[in-house]
Amino acid sequence: MSDxxxxxxxxxxARDDLVEVxxxxxxxxxxxxxSLRLWERGEALAKxxxxxxxxxxxxxxxxxxVTEEDVAEG
Numbered sequence: 776m777s778d779x780x781x782x783x784x785x786x787x788x789a790r791d792d793l794v795e796v797x798x799x800x801x802x803x804x805x806x807x808x809x810s811l812r813l814w815e816r817g818e819a820l821a822k823x824x825x826x827x828x829x830x831x832x833x834x835x836x837x838x839x840x841v842t843e844e845d846v847a848e849g
Contacts, residue, residue, distance in 0.1 A: 781819040786827040793820040 781789065796817040800810060 778816060781816070781823050784820075784823060786824060786831075789820045789823045789827070793817055793824065796820065 778792070779788075784792065796813050799805065800813055800817070805813070
């Protein structure tokens with residue numbers, strides 16, 4: 776199974792992939808090697824989600840800042 780590169784995923788795809796990783800790990804029955812591979816991918820997916828959410832939060836903060844400046848000037 777060839778997983779897409781984590782850094783190429785958007786938030787929704789990374790989140791969905793992370794949910795699937797967690798589901799597979801919780802289901803058990805995997806070899807140690809497969810469990811470790813999934814765990815590492817899950818860590819990378821979680822970091823990607825956090826990075827993308829932080830970027831979205833920053834964009835929202837910037838938009839709110841511009842709106843507040845417009846109100847203050849008006």
